[in-house]
Amino acid sequence: MTETVTLPTAVLDRYSRFSRFNSPYPSHDDGSAIDLYPGGEAGISPVTGTVRETRTVGCPKRSYAAETDHLIVVDLDDDWCRRAGVEFGTTARILHVIPRVSPGDRVVVGDALGPMTRSGFFGQWVDDHVHVGFRAPGVNTLRASGSLPVDVAGDVEPVSWDGTGVVVERGPTHVVLDGPRHPAPGDAFAAIASDEGVPLDGGLAHYAGGGAFATLAAGRAVRLWGTRVGVATDRGIAWDSIDVLANGERVVGLSLFAARDAGYGAKIVCPDREFALGETVSVSVVPSEDPIRLGIG
Template identity: 75%
Template sequence: MSVTLPLDSLDGYRRFSRFNSPYPAHDDGRAVDLYPEAGRGISPVSGVVRETRTVGCPDRPYAASEDHLIVVDLDDEWCRRAGAEPGTVARVLHVIPEVSPGDRVAVGDDLGPTTRSGFFGQWVDDHVHLGFRAPDASALRASGSLPVAVDVAVEPVPWDGCGTVIERGPTHVLLDAPTHPDPGGTFAALASDEGVPLDGGLAHYAGGGVFGGDSAGRLDERTTATLFGTRVGAADGRGLAWDPVDVLANGERVVGLSLFAARDAGYGAKVVCPDREFEIGEAVSLGVVPSDDPIRLGAG
């Protein structure tokens, strides 16, 4: 059993990813992260709020010391549209709830402001984590989510790996390339050499994925992905297991490359590089090479 997120569930969100996280909930594509336009958690589902809960999270100097969970009993009609069993439950994280148990929410309703949670890295933008549980499963346990697919076409964007730094953060830089083919319209993502849009943290998380697959998001077992001439991964269920590779920026190793689907004009390659300094306007050329000791970041 799986859940397929309808296109209108992405209204109010500029980006999404199923694999760009080290946490088990994203293993095998069992959750989706939705990146909002303006720091608000817009409901991607319809139903009745069952409960809200405040939870502790990893201690990070740049993040809040607590996070929040919103549990929604989904409407039968929303479940039908998503191919989910009636009684399926949604779990929303990283939103400070401005809704209460018993409140009815529809797709597009404002649930509250997003919070900068210690559950994600400093280079990760604020987002809404969405997962689903079967009717008879616990909605409070950290594990047990259903596989999630997203009913939207993502346009593959080819790129030669070259760009210019246009933004610097404490642990990342943003390049001006690749450029979005239709800003504000379709979703797009960096393409593999085979022309398949890629998703995930390459290769600082153990696995990633592609946008596509069958109706449940599962990949053909023969699927492989190559980037900049080097094989980077092979099919592993609904995702890709990354090969042992390093991402290079101007010939030196960086932590990795953050991959996602986007429809905003600010789309460009996000290079995770906490130990490297790049200047605004600096030209950067990315490459991928096999590695005997690849960087792998955990959830701790």
């Protein structure tokens, strides 16, 4: 057994998208949690086991979010632990779902745990999702820190993108473009790739760190459109001081993730900049002396 939880492909296939690094919170900074996007209203269980407890917890106050979040702790079945490559007795911590399960209930992968909730723990541009982390046997499950590293089985296809696209979706703080095109919707997960062909994950570069859906040697430089955007660390990518531009104007950044749905396209975080549906947008990155960095306050 290892100290890394590897989610099997049979679990990932229940979801349309996932990300390990697209958050400012410590558990995502080092890849010790994963956000899973079911694509509907129900929070789908990524684990099999017995519910140990549920708890309502406070979260940062946001005008668009609920005042509280919810924690579901699940004692994992031995078979699930075996397939994920972790020690028997490992537990799962699930957030952003209003529990319709109770202590003692048995759940299996694919069960609806309850409706997802919009939490103050994530940005307005972030879609509803299931956050899950894992704790080794005997480790406190209620503390925010202490989760095991998370990896995924299978590959994420790198998608080359020239930075251009047409706006096909608008939200209060973001737009989605029609590019890049997914190479095989429904059949494989894919993500925007660096110049080196590395599929990227995280908030570029509005969070201090991101990651990759591939193994990178520490110290390896990562470039996008000819500009160095970061350097690989032991567990992720430390972004350089850069700005993301859309049609020549600075925006908050790019939201990067792996997706398998046909609606996949680049998501630009731009609360202070409006783009019209049908507008053509060109995205670029440039070095910056004052990069945007979003915290957790």
